[in-house]
Amino acid sequence: EIVLTQSPGTLSLSPGERATLSCRASQSVSSSYLAWYQQKPGQAPRLLIYGASSRATGIPDRFSGSGSGTDFTLTISRLEPEDFAVYYCQQYGGSLLTFGGGTKVEIK
């Protein structure tokens, strides 16, 4: 089973700052199988990025994804107030889906 490790656990930033979130896999992951989600308290997850770097429909271009192999990154270029949330990476491999433990982006 591929384990996804997200870091940092919590990111304290101010609106307007840049956020860089990391997702590291225990084995190589196909970029096509790597996605990122945003979740706000009391809400369902929302798809942000699929295929490691493709933005989902309606996602602002301040969100971008990159990476390959075992290292993937979600970048929020300039944080808006509505971006403070928990972010999860997810991968598929070997008939299993796994999620990372999440990174909370909080207001500093």
Place this chain on the structure above:
Amino acid sequence: EVQLLESGGGLVQPGGSLRLSCAASGFTFSSYAITWVRQAPGKGLEWVSTISRNGGSTYYADSVKGRFTISRDDSKNTLYLQMNSLRAEDTAVYYCARDWGWEPSSYYYYMDVWGKGTAVTVSS
């Protein structure tokens, strides 16, 4: 509007059973694999189970294998999760989600439409 709506959650004793439903609308339900994901209180997301778009293939996390059964009724646009032998650690909000993967032709694996979730509490 593309929508998924879960129901059937509630309080159940350890060892008991519960059946969750997920009703789809606004899209061709039979054309998609559907996945259950759960989230224990204060914890992260955990994949539970997936059913392929024709129902011919089912997949389970080790934590629920042999206890949970996923099924679908495309005539009713509804997904089910039969949960037996429930344990305290199954306590969570259960989400269903439209899944673009799990087919031989799938290039991507991601879930783009999610329901609001239904809460399951396993406690005596």
